[in-house]
Amino acid sequence: MTVTAHLGAGVHHVLCGVLVGGVGPVVAVVAEAIRDQQSPRRDQAAQYGRHHNQKRHQLLGYSRHVSLLLSPRIESEDFGAIIIEPVGQVNAFYLLYSRDIDAILGGKGTLAAAPTIGQPFLSNAAVDKTLRMPELQPDNGLTNDDLFCRDLPTNPLPQMGKILVTGATGYIGGRLAPELLVRGYQVRVMVRSDLRGHADMWPEAEVAVADAFNPEELNRALRGIHTAFYLIHSLILGPHEFEAADIKAAENFRRAAEEQQLKRIIYLGGLGDARVPLSSHLRNRMEVAMELRKGRTPVTILRAAVIIGSGSASYEIMNHLVRRMPVIVLPRWAKNRCQPVAIRDVVKYLVGALEVSPTTGESFDIGGPEILTYREMLATLAAITRRKTLVISAPVSFISLFAYIVSLLTPVPNAIVRCLMEGLKNEVVCQDESIKKYLPFEPISFRQAVLRAMTREDQDRVSTRWSDAYPPAGELAIKLDELDGEIVRKTSQSLQTSTSAEALFRSICMIGGERGWYTGTWLWILRGWLDRLFLGVGVSRGRKSRVHLEIHDVIDFWRIEDLQENRRLLLRAEMRMPGRAWLEFKIDPIEPTDRRLLSVTAYFDTYTRLGRLYWYLLLPIHFFIFRNLIRQIEKRG
Numbered sequence: 001m002t003v004t005a006h007l008g009a010g011v012h013h014v015l016c017g018v019l020v021g022g023v024g025p026v027v028a029v030v031a032e033a034i035r036d037q038q039s040p041r042r043d044q045a046a047q048y049g050r051h052h053n054q055k056r057h058q059l060l061g062y063s064r065h066v067s068l069l070l071s072p073r074i075e076s077e078d079f080g081a082i083i084i085e086p087v088g089q090v091n092a093f094y095l096l097y098s099r100d101i102d103a104i105l106g107g108k109g110t111l112a113a114a115p116t117i118g119q120p121f122l123s124n125a126a127v128d129k130t131l132r133m134p135e136l137q138p139d140n141g142l143t144n145d146d147l148f149c150r151d152l153p154t155n156p157l158p159q160m161g162k163i164l165v166t167g168a169t170g171y172i173g174g175r176l177a178p179e180l181l182v183r184g185y186q187v188r189v190m191v192r193s194d195l196r197g198h199a200d201m202w203p204e205a206e207v208a209v210a211d212a213f214n215p216e217e218l219n220r221a222l223r224g225i226h227t228a229f230y231l232i233h234s235l236i237l238g239p240h241e242f243e244a245a246d247i248k249a250a251e252n253f254r255r256a257a258e259e260q261q262l263k264r265i266i267y268l269g270g271l272g273d274a275r276v277p278l279s280s281h282l283r284n285r286m287e288v289a290m291e292l293r294k295g296r297t298p299v300t301i302l303r304a305a306v307i308i309g310s311g312s313a314s315y316e317i318m319n320h321l322v323r324r325m326p327v328i329v330l331p332r333w334a335k336n337r338c339q340p341v342a343i344r345d346v347v348k349y350l351v352g353a354l355e356v357s358p359t360t361g362e363s364f365d366i367g368g369p370e371i372l373t374y375r376e377m378l379a380t381l382a383a384i385t386r387r388k389t390l391v392i393s394a395p396v397s398f399i400s401l402f403a404y405i406v407s408l409l410t411p412v413p414n415a416i417v418r419c420l421m422e423g424l425k426n427e428v429v430c431q432d433e434s435i436k437k438y439l440p441f442e443p444i445s446f447r448q449a450v451l452r453a454m455t456r457e458d459q460d461r462v463s464t465r466w467s468d469a470y471p472p473a474g475e476l477a478i479k480l481d482e483l484d485g486e487i488v489r490k491t492s493q494s495l496q497t498s499t500s501a502e503a504l505f506r507s508i509c510m511i512g513g514e515r516g517w518y519t520g521t522w523l524w525i526l527r528g529w530l531d532r533l534f535l536g537v538g539v540s541r542g543r544k545s546r547v548h549l550e551i552h553d554v555i556d557f558w559r560i561e562d563l564q565e566n567r568r569l570l571l572r573a574e575m576r577m578p579g580r581a582w583l584e585f586k587i588d589p590i591e592p593t594d595r596r597l598l599s600v601t602a603y604f605d606t607y608t609r610l611g612r613l614y615w616y617l618l619l620p621i622h623f624f625i626f627r628n629l630i631r632q633i634e635k636r637g
Contacts, residue, residue, distance in 0.1 A: 501587045
């Protein structure tokens with residue numbers, strides 16, 4: 001498809017369209033907004049920009065660069081154009097369907113190409129030029145936009161030896177390990193259990209299985225290590241259990257580091273003023289730092305406040321509150337000041353501390369360039385998403401009640417919300433910014449961090465999420481294949497189909513999250529709400545990716561236990577119930593025909609009367625849901 005246009009004088013705003021034709025994507029840039037403020041064409045274009053959340057088009061992302069337009073997601077002929085709208089110092093890209101282009105242009109114009117993105121058309125200039133771009137190819141590896149440290153003002157030191165990343169399956173560790181690998185370091189990641197998916201997550205890294213509460217395993221994991229990043233925390237255990245667990249884990253790690261003669265430990269802790277009474281969470285972060293420093297191994301301590309990024313618990317809490325609640329009631333201490341920091345800057349500080357030797361044994365506060373209250377952060381998020389949100393202060397401040405309500409309204413469970421809200425009672429502002437002397441880069445603002453997080457979500461490129469490490473001991477849960485020989489109740493539905501295994505598996509892998517469960521979605525949601533009412537994980541966790549699945553990923557209140565492409569998807573239940581449950585989708589060939597057997601099977605393991613009653617009460621519901629579910633999977637395949 002080729003698009004041309006003749007554009008008149010006085011144009012100063014640039015819109016960009018991507019149209020997919022038979023010979024590949026065609027990038028066309030159109031100058032549409034006219035200096036005359038009363039222009040109906042300008043008003044119509046602006047209206048589409050303001051209402052980007054309507055179904056007729058979607059927000060693609062925010063960027064300073066045209067590279068964002070080359071997203072492999074733009075591959076349907078239904079997608080016709082991208083509007084570029086300035087948002088602060090970046091541009092917002094809105095993806096429109098072809099059928100809406102005429103409406104935007106008021107029926108009076110067509111799309112045209114410009115020499116470069118963002119370059120305004122000259123007065124009285126006519127443009128009749130098509131700019132062709134190469135075919136879009138899905139990118140299965142890391143891109144420049146995935147890497148945070150490409151502009152870090154330090155030099156990699158891969159010759160120093162092997163680097164250990166603890167908490168590698170968590171939110172920060174999962175983003176730190178790839179950065180170190182790209183910079184040429186030998187990396188060993190420490191995980192609690194040997195899952196098949198770990199080798200796929202870090203193909204170039206060595207995987208060590210060790211529990212921080214097992215000194216023998218720790219010594220094996222730390223053997224031959226030069227520097228260790230200590231990113232272990234037990235926040236997910238809840239406000240009562242995590243303090244003792246964190247101190248014991250730190251003590252074990254300190255002893256193992258001394259035995260293995262590590263040169264350094266780099267620890268990421270919490271920001272807070274030690275001169276005033278602190279919340280249990282912030283106090284615990286400081287106690288862990290003190291415990292690590294009791295040994296002979298030098299410890300570099302970085303202290304951060306609220307971390308903002310796609311997949312972070314703090315970001316998801318605020319984002320969901322703003323999007324779902326027209327009125328947000330906050331405790332009075334939400335007026336306390338905070339210095340939020342973007343996840344990309346946290347990773348840069350961690351890597352930079354490794355590469356700047358004078359930071360050894362020192363403590364630093366790290367934060368973004370702004371000091372904001374939590375009310376101001378919510379207001380900024382509301383402005384970005386164009387939500388009219390009223391934020392008011394409550395006369396009382398019962399943390400338990402606030403945390404419970406917030407956990408019902410957001411994907412983040414009560415245990416994490418309560419610990420984070422405890423930290424709201426203290427002002428968390430950098431007291432010592434001497435880190436800038438060693439790492440003189442400019443952190444991004446809170447607004448930029450939010451925009452980047454939204455971009456990653458919309459591009460479906462959220463690499464790590466808080467749910468990767470919740471609930472605690474999820475990696476150590478009993479697997480279905482480990483129950484061989486034991487009595488496990490099960491119910492199954494199946495059908496024969498001529499649909500290809502690839503199409504069926506693709507349909508299976510789309511279940512859950514925003515798309516729902518194809519049939520009886522309201523029942524799945526009801527079950528999730530009941531679980532959340534009793535402080536379970538609930539159904540609102542959704543999915544990390546709308547398209548891709550990996551072992552250990554979350555799908556609502558399930559976690560992927562096994563994934564065999566075009567053959568099997570096995571989910572383990574993480575909701576509260578009187579037993580253990582699994583849901584299995586299988587595709588088996590029917591020999592010697594070219595047909596396949598599609599089946600869905602629920603397994604339940606229990607030894608209690610309540611568990612048996614629970615199972616038999618749900619059997620009729622399972623029958624109808626599973627029968628319709630496999631039919632929908634075949635239909636959508």
